[in-house]
Amino acid sequence: MFLLPQRRKRRSPESLSPTLASNNIERQLRAELKENIFLLLFAVGVSTLVIGITLNQLVLKKLEHFVETVSLIGRGDFGRSVSSRATTRSRD
Numbered sequence: 001m002f003l004l005p006q007r008r009k010r011r012s013p014e015s016l017s018p019t020l021a022s023n024n025i026e027r028q029l030r031a032e033l034k035e036n037i038f039l040l041l042f043a044v045g046v047s048t049l050v051i052g053i054t055l056n057q058l059v060l061k062k063l064e065h066f067v068e069t070v071s072l073i074g075r076g077d078f079g080r081s082v083s084s085r086a087t088t089r090s091r092d
Contacts, residue, residue, distance in 0.1 A: 072080050 066082060069080050069082050073082070
């Protein structure tokens with residue numbers, strides 16, 4: 001005769017020993033911590049990228065203004081002035 005393997009009964013978390021239950025809770029907390037750290041790093045990375053692109057665009061616009069004004073001055077348009085705000089002004 002063949003003997004069938006006995007099925008183990010599933011234990012509810014309440015019936016587990018306190019050590020096993022605390023190990024399970026610690027494992028879940030570690031997994032959640034890893035997930036939260038990953039999400040935090042992802043959010044910081046995306047924020048840094050967006051801020052970097054935005055600042056880059058601001059600097060590029062100011063440089064374009066500066067180059068345009070200097071080019072006009074170089075062509076003899078001395079009515080223009082270069083300011084620290086990178087605005088183009090004509091002398092009246």
